[in-house]
Amino acid sequence: MRTMGKYIVKRILLMFLTMFIIMTICFILIKMLPLPAVREMGRDVNLILAKREAMGYNKPLLVQYFLLLKNVFLHWDWGVGEQMYEALNVWDVLVQKLPYTVLVNLYSILLAIPLGLVFGIYAALKKNRWQDHVVSTLVVVFISVPSYVYAFIVQYLFCYKLGWFPLTIESLESTAFFSGRMLVSMMPAILSLGFGVIAGLTRYTRAELSEVLTSEFMLLARTKGLTKAQATSRHALRNAMVVILPMIIGEFIGILGGSLIIEKIFAIPGVGSLYVSAVNVRDYNFFMALTVFYTFIGLASSIVIDISYGIIDPRIRMGSKK
């Protein structure tokens, strides 16, 4: 376990180093861009220029970077919005948007995990029979079709034709966050996101489980008198889970990032929409914060996956020499 602890610390330190490098590069690249033009319609140009001066935009690049680092590390202050959400704290806006993204993705994963596992186990148990072929073919189809195509189908069928769900999600003013109405209004997005996750999980489960099912300890389990169901649930599934669980955990971290295109189609006011608007109006403070945010999610999920392997299965010793 000591090597494990050392390994975790090493990975986390490395993650922060990587994040720091990326942050630096992105900062330089962003600051090299010209500032957005001062919009003049009904606004005081001098005020904007003064604001930029106050925000340190006219200082040398390195000084600006130092200021950013100081603000971030000492006060967790990512600056204020300049082109959108003006004068609002960037981090506050981000945190305010996060719940929508998380909730939609969380629901879709909660929907997908049981279904994916069930289909995967079923296909593995019926390997090379027609049931397996049907499931495997469907999996290829569902994995390949882009999520926005599901979104169009769901929107057309369920929202327009059948009228089961509203077109856009409820706002927090009209209903509580964990209410049934919110869930119903999120259903189209949840479904569109779910298909791909279900298919991915099915494929993964089927591959892992069918490999375990052919191993020799399964034969032993049957020989000592366990029924097929017992052997599968007690031995095969547990061993297959060693690989499947980290993937599911990785999915959970990934939900923070969300899906930009689904958020756009269903007008979910989440982090993805925030990023798209930050890019479109060129708000560099938001862009900077979201870059770091997305980088962090990517790195964190890979670390958590790696570490969870070691925790779930002590046989896998991370960071050991061999």
Next chain:
Amino acid sequence: MSNRNEMPAIPLEKLRFAQKDERLHDVKFETKPIGYFKDAWLRFRNNKSAVVAAVLIVLLLLFALIVPMISNYDVNFRDGFYKTVLPKNPALSGLGIWDGFKKQRETQAGYDYYTSIGIETGREVVRNISEPTVDATGLTYYSMEVDSYSKVGFIYSNLTLDEYRALQQYQDETGIQVIYPLQNTFLTNYVMGNMGANLWYKLANPAPTSDGLALYDENGKHIPNYMLSANASQADYKSSRIAGDDGGTDGQSWYVYAQKNQSGYKVRVDYYEFFKFKNGFEPVFLFGTNIYGQDIFTCLASGARLSFLLAISVSLINFFIGAMYGAVEGYYGGTTDILMERISDVLSAVPFLVVVTLFKMHLAAKVGALVSLLFAYVMTGWVGMAARVRMQFYRFKGQEYILAARTLGAKDRRLIFKHIFPNAIGTIITGSVLSIPGVIFSESTLSYLGIISLETSSMTSIGTMLANGQGYLSTFPHIILFPSLFISILMISFNLFGNGLRDAFNPSLRGADE
């Protein structure tokens, strides 16, 4: 019983050489050798779904390459009147499917309007008209299928003198009536489409408050309301006239076909025929048109061509960069490997979205959106390929045959390119092919979101087409249907094809998923 080992004495003269002046050598194989690629091909051939997928990819590729060349339309083509017309395939029109008809529910006024176009042009505008139903408010409704092409009906057009003459000449040569008589306009709020150009019949109530109901004669027919020569200014018209108009040979007044105004001649033309006159071909949009009146079929092919071009170039460039980088990493190992791995670690940790955005902001203005996108894909895309190649090198570099070659004095370069690389090529090719659908998918996503815009006068992208159609999903789903269908088939085919390739190159991995 003699000793078995005892040879009977053979006289010397009975002995002869088996081969005296011949050289000993192996016999040349009668059969053809099966090389690496041949072996893979033999296995690939047996994978039916992969073969079908490969054929589909080739077909889609041909579609993308050929259609923009032979199509009547191009991306620039926009028709202001044939916006959102439904898909029509002349080959299947006779069967009543894919013929541009749309089911609609219309009031009595709408019924009069659409049937009137059919009566005047002689084309089938409405069909399958149901029995009228009366709803609670007392309004009469019909459900019917309306031809989205012919329902445009008539438009007013201002022609120059040359165009006016050319059109008359066209009418005389082909015998097709394009110019129809102008009609008496009256002050009414009821104007359905094309500035009232379709109102050629008398209304039951011509007052401004008209509800648009047609006035019928005793046979239940529309009554024409054409402008008569007696009471209107008219321009010279010498071409064919519609039935029932003799041009005044019987001394009665005749219909007015054109009026002169400041800019030229105002005529009322049958748009379907006018389109043919203007463009030289019949208005047939295989996949319909979008809200700008662009031909979806051509735009889709053009967008697909762009996607293919981008994806294949990205895949090729990443193949070369990744192979070089991974080979050096994997072959030399040690410190070189660690240092180079850190670089690719950092690069792979940058979210792709951020890379695209930064490249777009920095480069799009200088080198164009497409090239900046290409750079963005190359910037981080090769990392995966390098990792794959590196792994293969680690796998092979310790094997005995490499050791043997090195002992025989083979240089690094020879070992890398002659001994290790050919062994890894299958995996590398598979990786390259499997990266193509990813590029196409993310390109369509990015252009859908508007983060990149590949829309110019001569090209469009699938993502842009989807974004344009999204607001019309409920009313005109065909705008989104065809691009979605295309990209779905493409992605499925590429995945099946890639899986087939992987199984063919690495039979031991069959069924395993990466």
